[in-house]
């Protein structure tokens with residue numbers, strides 16, 4: 001069987017270039033076995049247009065840098081095989097809700113850093129003066145497992161791009177923020193109480209502003225269970241007991 005010719009419809013715009021206008025450009029490329037959208041973009045940049053902007057670091061679904069909207073779905077380019085699409089036409093757009101750097105490249109780093117600072121996404125230790133020579137205390141395996149699960153987030157931004165509330169209200173903390181809060185609420189080494197977390201996510205910009213349409217759950221490439229996490233955070237905040 002002869003190889004397909006793929007047609008990539010790619011969003012182009014360089015905000016740094018005076019007079020540049022947002023537009024879609026069309027590229028053609030012969031499909032090869034095992035081709036991912038990331039591989040295709042690299043070939044397009046090497047062979048057809050060296051000015052094409054997109055991000056990547058790991059090529060293995062670990063860094064979250066290559067997230068973009070592929071045929072209408074926010075996802076990772078390095079984990080998306082072109083063969084999954086029956087149509088040879090593939091549209092590529094940058095993630096909405098983030099500052100555009102150029103073409104398919106957005107500044108998720110700036111967004112994630114501001115979010116981490118806003119929700120205090122670092123351990124607030126129960127011991128104010130920890131002894132560095134003390135033996136590390138063992139952790140309950142179930143607690144360690146739950147923290148590990150939340151820590152699988154790669155900060156790709158797909159949950160934000162797929163969230164209608166986040167697109168309408170830029171102050172909304174969104175699923176990636178809820179996940180950051182849950183990660184520390186789960187951690188028995190963190191001194192913060194439910195009341196402290198309530199002040200971070202207990203309003204319209206937090207879990208009570210979420211419409212529960214679960215675009216986050218459907219679009220998370222790491223398959224984090226946002227549905228269960230949001231429901232649990234809400235229940236626990238309303239009960240006013242320990243969050244998780």
Ligand code: SF4
Nearest residue numbers: 163210211214215216
């Ligand atoms: S469930 Fe909530 S956080 Fe998830 S996409 Fe919908 S509004 Fe956004």
Ligand code: SF4
Nearest residue numbers: 153154156157159220
């Ligand atoms: S929760 Fe999932 S979709 Fe959201 S940033 Fe983390 S890995 Fe990406």
Ligand code: FES
Nearest residue numbers: 059061064066078
């Ligand atoms: S390049 Fe790192 S997740 Fe795709």
